[in-house]
Amino acid sequence: MKTKPKTWCRAFHKIGSYCEDVENNSVESFNCTIKKAREKPFVAMLEAVRRLAMVQIAKRSALSHSHEGICTPYVKCFLAEEHKTASLCFVHPSTNGAYEVYLGYEKHRVNLNERTCTCMKFQICGIPCEHAYGLILKKTLEAEDYVCEWSRTFKWKENYTEGIVPQRGPRYWPCTGGESVHPPPRPDDEKVDKKRKKGLHESPTKKKPKQKKRIMHCGICGATDHNCRYHQKKNKKNTTQGGTQVESTQGCLTQEK
Known part of the structure; x- marks a missing residue:
């Protein structure tokens, strides 16, 4: 009841619409279809969507008119x-x-x-x-x-009988007689340079370069190629050499066996 069942439960569906769907598959399908068209400029995007719809309606029209039977x-x-x-x-x-x-x-x-x-x-x-x-x-x-x-079937055919009429190129489009649309004026070059310096002109989704890792130093000898734990292990391996055992404490004290 907290999720408002009138918006999704079939028990509250309006009688007479003859539709039992409760999902948004049509919206998801539309968004997936115009995915590439949305990257284009405004007029080019509308032309791409119109062309996709025209082709899809033509396919559905051919499918419905080739179907035989009373129902779909x-x-x-x-x-x-x-x-x-x-x-x-x-x-x-x-x-x-x-x-x-x-x-x-x-x-x-x-x-x-x-x-x-x-x-x-x-x-x-x-x-x-x-x-x-x-x-x-x-x-x-x-x-x-x-x-x-x-x-x-006859209603299915009626839905796709009249499709979108093919259009000519932009050169043949009628003029509205209104003012021409121009791109907005660009800011001064100095302001653009300041924004670039502050990083405001960069895309928010652009990956930032990774920061350099902090250089570790050995706490015993001060070298940068290893740490103190590796230093102690290295000394333990070198304690037995040529029949002589050397014990090392922090790399300073040694005792011969």
């Missing part, structure tokens, strides 16, 4: 997934076209004339739910006849 391919996949569950339904008739449909431990009221089911799935997506589909199977009817018009 999505409806066929939708009903195919429900067929196995719908075949397990038990149907009991009532008056005024209503039926009581049992599925497992649940029962719902279905009316094919009004295209409604108490599970609300039929009204939300416009495609028969498993309870309505179970009733359709028992009555040996065609499920596609009870699909809403927005999921039918």
